[in-house]
Amino acid sequence: METKSSEVDLEELPEGCIANILSFTTPLDACKLSVVSKTFRSAADSDDLWDKLLPSDYHSIISRSSSFSSSSSSLISSKKQLYFHLCHNPILIDDSKKSFSLEKQSGKKCYMIAARDLMIAWGGTPQYWQWKIFTDSRFAEVAELEFVWWLEIRGKIDTSILSPETNYAAYLVFRLREGAYGLDSYATLVSIGIVGGEKHRGTVCLVPDEERRRVRSRRSGSDRVAGLESPKRRQDSWLEIEIGEYVNRDGEDGELEMSVMEVHAAKAGLIVQGIELRPKVVQ
Secondary structure (H helix, E strand, O other): OOOOOOOOOHHHOOHHHHHHHHOOOOHHHHHHHOOOOHHHHHHHOOHHHHHHHOOOOHHHHHHOEOOOOHHHHHOOOOHHHHHHHHHHOOEEEOOOOEEEEEOOOOOOEEEEEEHHHOEEOOOOOOOOEEEEOOOOOOOOOEEEEOOEOOEEEEEEEEHHHOOOOEEEEEEEEEEEEEEEEOOOOOOEEEEEEEOOOOOEEEEEOOOOHHHHHHHHOOOOOOOOOOOOEOOEEOOOOOEEEEEEEEEEOOOOOOEEEEEEEEOOOOEEEEEEEEEEEEEOOOO
C-alpha cells in the first residue's frame, strides 16, 4: 500500500508565504536564498519581505531626517533598495545632531552622535577647542583641540532607540592634526554604561601604533601606553577607537553614557567627529 509523502515542495508555496518564511532569516540569508529559484528570487525582492526586515520604526526615523529629501526618496523604488540605501548612506536626524544607518548583514540600527551633541569639557572656549568644517565629515562641524590638560568627552543616547537584544560597541571617531602631541603620554580612560548604573571601564591609546613608534624612535623615555588598544583606520579615512561594549536587553530602557578622559598631560591636535554605536559583528 502506497503512502503519501509528508514532504512539502517549497516551490509550490505562494510567493507571499515564502516571503514570510524568509522574514525569519537575516537580510544576508534572504539574499543568499534568492538564487534558489525564480520564485525565491521574486519573494526575496518583495516589499512584503523587506518591510519586515527594516526596523519597525523606520518611517518615524526617516521623518526626522534633514538629509533624506524627497529627491532621495524618489530614486528608491522598493523597500529592498531603501534597506541597502540606509546601509551605505547614513542619514542625518534630530536636527543633524545624529546620523542613522543600518548594519548590512543584520539590519540592526547604527547611530553616530555628532561632536556638537557631545559634552566636551571646555568645548565652548575657543582657546581650547575650535569648531571647524571638514568636507569628509558626516556633520556640519567637528571639534578640534587647540590645547588642554583636562580632556573629557561624554555622549549619551536613549537605549530605547537601539535594536533590542543586540550587542553594541561604541567608538570615538576622530583623527589627529599634523603636529598633534600629548595624546600618547598617558593611557586614556574610557567607560560605557547606563547612567546611575555600573560602568565598564578600560584604557586605550589615541595614537595609532605606527605613528607612536615613529615618534618614540626620535625621543627617549618609557612608553607608558605600550600594549594598549590603539585606533583603527576606517573606510572613510577617519580613525576609531573602541570605548566599550553594551548589550541592549529588551525592556531594559535607560540612558547609555560613553566617556573618554585623560587629565595628566598637556595635549593638542585631536579632531572629534563623534561617537558611533553599531552592532558588534563577529568576524
